[in-house]
Amino acid sequence: xxxxxxxxxxxxxxxxxxxxxxxxxxxxxxxxxxxxxxxxxxxxxxxxxxxxxxxxxxxxxxxxxxxxxxxxxxxxxxxxxxxxxxxxxxxxxxxxxxxxxxxxxxxxxxxxxxxxxxxxxxxxxxxxxxxxxxxxxxxxxxxxxxxxxxxxxxxxxxxxxxxxxxxxxxxxxxxxxxxxxxxxxxxxxxxxxxxxxxxxxxxxxxxxxxxxxxxxxxxxxxxxxxxxxxxxxxxxxxxxxxxxxxxxxxxxxxxxxxxxxxxxxxxxxxxxxxxxxxxxxxxxxxxxxxxxxxxxxxxxxxxxxxxxxxxxxxxxxxxxxxxxxxxxxxxxxxxxxxxxxxx
Numbered sequence: 424x425x426x427x428x429x430x431x432x433x434x435x436x437x438x439x440x441x442x443x444x445x446x447x448x449x450x451x452x453x454x455x456x457x458x459x460x461x462x463x464x465x466x467x468x469x470x471x472x473x474x475x476x477x478x479x480x481x482x483x484x485x486x487x488x489x490x491x492x493x494x495x496x497x498x499x500x501x502x503x504x505x506x507x508x509x510x511x512x513x514x515x516x517x518x519x520x521x522x523x524x525x526x527x528x529x530x531x532x533x534x535x536x537x538x539x540x541x542x543x544x545x546x547x548x549x550x551x552x553x554x555x556x557x558x559x560x561x562x563x564x565x566x567x568x569x570x571x572x573x574x575x576x577x578x579x580x581x582x583x584x585x586x587x588x589x590x591x592x593x594x595x596x597x598x599x600x601x602x603x604x605x606x607x608x609x610x611x612x613x614x615x616x617x618x619x620x621x622x623x624x625x626x627x628x629x630x631x632x633x634x635x636x637x638x639x640x641x642x643x644x645x646x647x648x649x650x651x652x653x654x655x656x657x658x659x660x661x662x663x664x665x666x667x668x669x670x671x672x673x674x675x676x677x678x679x680x681x682x683x684x685x686x687x688x689x690x691x692x693x694x695x696x697x698x699x700x701x702x703x704x705x706x707x708x709x710x711x712x713x714x715x716x717x718x719x720x721x722x723x724x725x726x727x728x729x730x731x732x733x734x735x736x737x738x739x740x741x742x743x744x745x746x747x748x749x750x751x752x753x754x755x756x757x758x759x760x761x762x763x764x765x766x
Contacts, residue, residue, distance in 0.1 A: 425542075428452055428459075429480045435536050437480035444545040444572035446470065447761070454480050455533035456549040456568040458491035458598050460715070461578065466689030466763040471604035473690065475725040476715050484534045488712060489597040492533035493568050493582070494526045496553065496560045497745065498595040499672070499702060499734040502631040506737040508561070508746065509589055515559040520629040526597075527558040533597075537568075546571035555588070562586030562749065568594075576761040584753040592753040593732045593745035599706060599725030602685035602692060606716060608724030610685065611706070612653030616726070617682040618646035618703065620673035624733050628665050632672070632735045634742075644671065649684070652705060652726055668723065669705040672734050681728045684764060695758040696730035699743045703728060730757045 428437040437454035446468070450460035462470040476490045477483055483490065504515040504524040519525035537549040546569060553564040564586040571579045582594040603610035623644050625635040639645040643655035643663050656668045663669065673680075679693035680701045694701065704727040712720040732745040747753040 428454065431481055431484060437536065440539070440542060440547050442543075442545050442547055442570065442572050445574065445576065447572050447576055447578070449570060449572055449578060451547060451549075451570050452480065453537045453539055453549060454483060455531075455535065456493040456537045456551070457483060457533065458570065458596065461598075463576065463602075463690060463761050466766055471688065472606075472715070473600055473602050473604060475599040475601065475605050475712075475720055477713075478715050482713070486712065488599070488709060489526065489533060490599060492531075492597045493549075493594065494597050494729075495532050495566065495582075495584075495592065495594040496558055496564065497527050497591050497593045497737070498597075498729065498731050499593070500525050500631055502735050502738055506591070508591065508737070513559050513561070523629060523631055524559075527560070530558055540567060545573070560590050562588030562590040564590065564592075578759045578761075579756060580758075581754070581756045584747070585751070586747060586749060588749050590747060591737055591745050592747045593736075594755060595702075595729040595731045596757065597727060597729060599727050600683060600692065601725045602683060602690040603688055605714065605720075605725070606718045608718065608720050610687070611724050611726060612656065613651050613685075614726060615649045615684040615686065616646050616652050616703070617649045618673050618701070619676045619680065620701070621647070621676055622674050623662070624672045624700070625662070626666060626671065626734070630666060630670060632733065632739070634739045636674070639673075646673075646703075649682070653723070656705060656723075666707070668707040669703045670707060672700045672702045672731070675699050675701055675730075679760075680730070683726070683728065686764065689764040689766060691762045691764055693760045693762070694728050694730070695760065697755055698730045698732060698757075700731050700733045701728055702731055702734070730755070
């Protein structure tokens with residue numbers, strides 16, 4: 424099922440597409456291959472929309488939140504807004520802290536109208552052609568993002584890409600989750616999180632990774648034992664102080680790489696990935712966003728769990744590299760599997 428979402432300031436029209444499986448329903452848009460709504464039952468079978476978003480497409484373009492967006496060609500940050508590939512240095516747009524690049528901006532994929540390549544009752548495929556040197560990355564690239572709802576209350580996001588030159592591919596989905604329901608932002612930091620990762624990648628005061636990995640043991644970064652996200656978020660420890668809360672990449676030690684739980688509704692979400700890292704972002708830069716259904720999302724009104732290569736990995740050869748060779752297929756899948764806590 425499809426419907427008009429609205430007209431953008433540039434005259435283009437964005438559409439919404441609804442997919443179903445069992446009790447779950449997702450609404451996605453060809454604007455940015457974006458997840459707009461995700462309806463998940465609670466332990467009593469009541470549906471709630473558990474992702475943050477906007478009612479109008481132009482708000483997605485104008486906002487810096489990246490609600491639900493497909494982020495590429497490279498998600499997260501690249502220090503100094505440049506990188507070297509095959510001996511050649513490439514410059515990127517400077518759109519973060521006056522010297523770095525964030526989410527391959529400023530010409531974001533989230534602001535582009537993607538083609539609908541295929542649609543079924545439970546799945547949809549978006550496609551985008553990205554020309555050579557688009558966003559500062561070499562190669563003519565063809566990109567496909569598939570959203571599918573599967574049995575077992577599963578949302579699976581599969582991203583595939585191929586380029587005619589060696590290039591950087593590091594995609595993620597940037598959804599903000601609140602398992603209490605998006606309309607209850609005050610509950611977001613009460614969600615209980617588990618991350619089995621033994622270490623996180625250290626970042627400086629400009630949010631750029633330093634190349635160091637540090638143990639989480641005995642620190643506010645330790646989520647190996649489940650705890651509310653907000654419990655240690657304002658700790659005076661260096662990581663939370665520098666990043667104004669949680670905005671950190673953790674190793675993917677095992678799958679699920681993260682488990683998010685909301686006690687009142689009974690919803691639980693397990694995150695599975697084939698990438699080496701997962702970014703925990705606690706919405707520290709949200710500023711009373713006027714969201715869906717008239718809801719205002721305050722600071723920390725949702726939480727992101729973004730699967731990825733480590734941030735700035737292209738500048739640290741000792742880390743797994745987000746490089747795809749010419750003609751080879753890049754493919755990554757992230758599954759969000761929902762279940763219910765005991766009553």
